[in-house]
Amino acid sequence: MNYTFISATILLILITDPVGNIPIFANALKHVAPERRALVILREVFIAFVLLLTFMFVGEGFLRVMGLSELSLQIGGGVILFLIALRMIFPPPKTEDDTELREPLIVPLAIPAIAGPSALATVLLLVSQAPERRLEWVAALCVTMAVSATVLVLAERIQRVAGDRIVTALERLMGLVLVAVSIEMMLRGVKSFARQLAGA
Numbered sequence: 166m167n168y169t170f171i172s173a174t175i176l177l178i179l180i181t182d183p184v185g186n187i188p189i190f191a192n193a194l195k196h197v198a199p200e201r202r203a204l205v206i207l208r209e210v211f212i213a214f215v216l217l218l219t220f221m222f223v224g225e226g227f228l229r230v231m232g233l234s235e236l237s238l239q240i241g242g243g244v245i246l247f248l249i250a251l252r253m254i255f256p257p258p259k260t261e262d263d264t265e266l267r268e269p270l271i272v273p274l275a276i277p278a279i280a281g282p283s284a285l286a287t288v289l290l291l292v293s294q295a296p297e298r299r300l301e302w303v304a305a306l307c308v309t310m311a312v313s314a315t316v317l318v319l320a321e322r323i324q325r326v327a328g329d330r331i332v333t334a335l336e337r338l339m340g341l342v343l344v345a346v347s348i349e350m351m352l353r354g355v356k357s358f359a360r361q362l363a364g365a
Contacts, residue, residue: 167294178313180283189273190206191321207318210310217306224289225296227289239351242283242350243348250346251344253340279313291305
């Protein structure tokens, strides 16, 4: 797929899913002092940003070392996105876990809530398809992280104003869009593979 800055930004926002992360962050931060929550959120978003940015710059080398082709990454990324989208539309039952009373660090907020496998695969895919546009992808990632930070810092207000039902409905809608994106990625990967077989 030939991504533009806007489409890449939208894709990254859908995958990092800041709206869907609201309940995850709320549960993880409920034992953190209210005055520290915004600072913790910004710290976790920054850690996720550094990790994704690192993958953008070492992605090509990683593919070469692992012997992976862009085609396999595209199809595999599509499969991962599809599974993530299904979880957004049909979330697993929520469980209460009150055993963790310490302030969260890196896990589970930065990783995997924000910089999960699907986000890592996506930044690798963007760079592998158009390495000459790396700065454009970095800008898209910056916008994505800014959106995530804003949504998560304002999460409590968003929940109060919109209500849980609207937040849930919005996440379902984002999941539906991501399903379409993931299927398109897989279809294009399969078509490219069929063309390679035909030309062999």
